[in-house]
Amino acid sequence: MSSVAINPFSTKAAFAHRPGFSHRFQIESALGEQLASTLLLRERAAPLTVPTGITALDALTGGLPRGALSEIAGPASSGRTGVLVSALAGATRRQEVCALVDASDSFDPASAAAAGVNLERLLWVRCSREARVRGRKKAAMSHEQRQPTTFPFSAALEQVLKVTDLLLQGGGFGMVALDLGDIPMESVRRVPLTSWFRFRRAVEPTATVLLLVEQEPCAKTCASLVLRLQSEAIFASGPCLAEPPNARPDPCPVVPENNVVSHAALLHGMRLRAEVARSWAQRKPPRSAQTRFELRTAL
């Protein structure tokens, strides 16, 4: 019955001309107080959010929601790690304990510390590509005797899923980040959707931000926020062909001229474009919301 999701007391005037409305109104009036929770539209309360540390992104998304799964997707050099590190830096500055599940062991502590991440409050879990065989006797088995992997990076993904389960069950983390940025999409897509549902259910009653960094979004409806990133231009010393911020981007990112003396050139940063593909704050179909921001070299 469509009226289940509608507040009868606020729609009286709209349905007054329809036949049978008076009977329905009487029933709903009689049962309204007893079954108010059934008859009222349940609006899910907006989740608490935490800032990413990038002003433009926070203005676009409202921040990363707590108790929900957020995805940051983009190809290599699209700024996804920069956004991840910025979010981790903000969380550790708030004295929260964070965990980073690194599927490809590619985290750079030096650049993270330079970005403001307090490494003392970051649990870094370095997954390995090879399946670990438990027990010393088994570990001594030859490479040929090991079980063949079913698909590339299956061992790393299996470790990521198991470790994430443990971290979410343990609780108490302000942010749990899964870095699948170097895992090919054909492997990430093999992760069952039930795993993402399980993570979403596990994180829902907590104040933990579950952040997923990957090349393409994969958690589908389990994600409360999906952010796509793309590089627009590279800043370097010497002539730079950076476009004005509001100009329509070229199909390919703008790259500086290479005709200067190479050792006189210096990488300064990147201009990036972010698009919200899914958000807890927006109804379907998602509005095309984009923003631009810059990342600068710190080292």
Next chain:
Amino acid sequence: MFACIYVPDFPVEAMVRAEPLLRERAVAVLDGKPPLARVIALNEKARLLGMEAGMTKLQAGVFAEAAVPTATKQSGQQPGNINIAASPLPRQAVLRQRAPDQEASAHAALLDVAHAFTPRVEDTAADTLLLDLAGMERLYGAPARMAGDLASRVAAVGIEANLAVAANPDAAMHAARGFNGITVIPAGNEARRLGVLPVQVLLDSFEISAQEKNGGKARAREREKLRAQMLDTLERWGVRDFRTLALLPEHALASRLGPVGVKLRRLACGAGTRTLVLCDPPAQFEESMELESPVETIESLSFVLNRLLEQLCARLEARALAIQELRLRLQLEHRVAEEETTTIQELTGSGSHSVVFERALRLPVAMRDAKVFLKLLQLDLSAYLPGAPVVKIWITAGPAPPRSAQRGLFLPISPEAEKLEITLARINAIIGQRRAGIARLLGSHRQGSFRMDRFASATGELNPTEWDSSGEVPMAMRLFRPACRLRVHLSDGRPASLSAETAQHDQQNLQGRVLWSAGPWRLSGDWWTERAMDDGPWDREEWDIALAAGGSSAMGGEGNVALYRIYRDLATGQWFVDASYD
């Protein structure tokens, strides 16, 4: 005011403390080498079966095979006619060899409880402790309440003991040895209350005092003989209890038994007084158990570990301490293979080789939860198998003051220390040791120089004002571990195109034309060292490059540009890529 804790049948109680299920059974403890092994202690249920101290193993074995209730035996019934199932007693008695380690643990537990109550404790015997309660009334209340409190603390460490409170230590000791449960004797009533006790209690207690004076077991047999003579003499005089002995004239007793007789009479009157010989609390917290049969599986071992850990935690709780380090030692049945003896020490005791397997857990915060320790030990043993059946277990705790943390409504969330330890142990079991923790940067210019440290949520307090952000968000880097070898084509001295030498799955896009490059920047370090490989000297030329990556982006672009940091190792001339800007 003095209190006495006395544990009747101490060897049996020490055994029962380690195996609580034995409390419902008739238990007898044997001591001595197999042909001469005799029953030295037995519990009340064993006595009801008809067992006695001093029985040989063969005699006691009869009760262990098919126990016969004493009443039935006295009635002259044949064993075959007894309805054993209807008997309220267990069918069989349990015979156990004496376990000195377990007795030492039980005695240490008693000392822990006593020292938690008062610092003035006399270690009178293995089964007897005397406590000076002077001035404790304001802390614990009336003597009866103190006795109840002390009894509950003793029960908390798994020991059933008699407890007595009296005005002098000897009266308290006699009351504890003579009366079951809790006994409180008001001052002045000692002679009346102790009067009903048999004179054997006095002689047993007197023997303890003589043992203290003579210093040990050297004259044990001689003392036993003297005790038997004294008991025989008193029996012939018709003196069977304290009251009768107290009524004897002191001068006549002195002329016949000497000073010993005078002292015995004074003790029987409850008038003896002396100064306690104080002892220090035990410095080591260790629990051990020798298994009757070797245990092969971790699941079976867990039951024993759980019991030992519970005992250990109860002892530490009595002393208001927690565990910072836990050391597990397992004596194995056989020698294991040579390649697996890295953490194994060899003991050559009792003429035969025995191997001890050791594991140590160092905790970032002090804890006192036996379940947490059990889970940590299970996970650790799963990762590092002992390799042979276990015959004996020792668990030693490194004590530390317990955590004093006060939570607040406005403090940021953080994992519970106990849960975090178990989570980390499980993660280590999945990904391997030392692959989860805190990254600590090292003071080196070498790329990717850091070390992994143990993670603890309580470490490091960062002042929120410490980080001064300029508003710019820095680029982060993703490292290739290990660095990927490249084939690089140069044009005018700068990279023009490149491709990865080994086609790995995550480096499939690492090829193509170089759109932009900056460099080279020459870096070197550790040239003053002579170490080889990873820790040795390094010398390289770095380049930042923009590489055209194939494919189309999801946001409508037709191509992507990826930024990498590549370098040429000047020692070998090889090109590598070790990081990407992201």
